[in-house]
Amino acid sequence: MSLLEVHDLQVVYPNGTEAIKSVSLKAEAGEIIGVIGRSGAGKSTLLRCINGLQPATKGRIYLDGEEITAMTEAELRQVRRRIGFIWQEFNLIGRLPALTNVLTGRLGYNHPIASAFGIFDRSHRHIALHNLERVNLLHRATQRADSLSGGEKQRISIARAMSQEPTIVLADEPVASLDPELAVQVMSALERVAREDGVLTLVNIHQVDLAKRFADRLIGIAQGVVVFDGTPDELDETVLDRIYRFDREMVTA
Secondary structure, eight states, rough: OOOOEEEEEEEEEETTTTEEEEEEEOOOTOOOOEEETTSSSSSOOOOOOHHHHHHSSSEEEHHHHTGGGGGOOHHHHGGEEEEEEOOOTTTTTSBBBBHHHHHHGGGGGGGGHHHHHTOOHHHHHHHHHHHHHTTTTTGGSSSOOOOOOHHHHHHHHHHHHHHHSEEEEEEEEEETTTTTHHHHHHHHHHHHHHHHOOOEEEOOOSHHHHHHOSSSSSEEEEEEEEEEEEGGOOOOOOHHHHHOOOOOOOOOO
């Protein structure tokens, strides 16, 4: 069995909207996969299903042999310790230092009472400091998160995710709010640490050029269905039409 397997996933929201019609895929440890498609294609819903935040209407998801879609909420809390998630909005606590934000990646491994008082032992702090260093932000360890630039905030988010010592990292539009130069810096940091740790990484991303540059494999989703699964070199204009321009109409005078 592959590290991640998604079988005929379907998600229908209570209002009747079909966010995902049928998505199936397999992925292995160490792969960096770019998930591309128009807004509303189902990319974010797919990631939320993988970490159990969004229930599936139909289908099955397996991570490292365990069926995510069959777990109770208590079981999901345990498995989420091994699922690093990087949000577009950073989801940092602005008034707290960068190091403390990274340490929240250790909450699932810390004693609840110690966590309630913000106490992390030397082993947890060592992991957090190591990951800050890996994204070149060790010098910002004591600085409040809300004083950091957007690119720095997202690299803090990467350090937090990697501090979970994850089996898989899910990144939902991690560079959508950044300018092109900062976007490259963030994607470079994410690629580097993911490859160093051999962590399967799925990145939802709108910038096709960045997806082709940093991903080993691309999955294109259109209208809730996988319409492409291949290498960046295989992403030609015909494929892009299927992913982005499937409803293009000829306009005549």
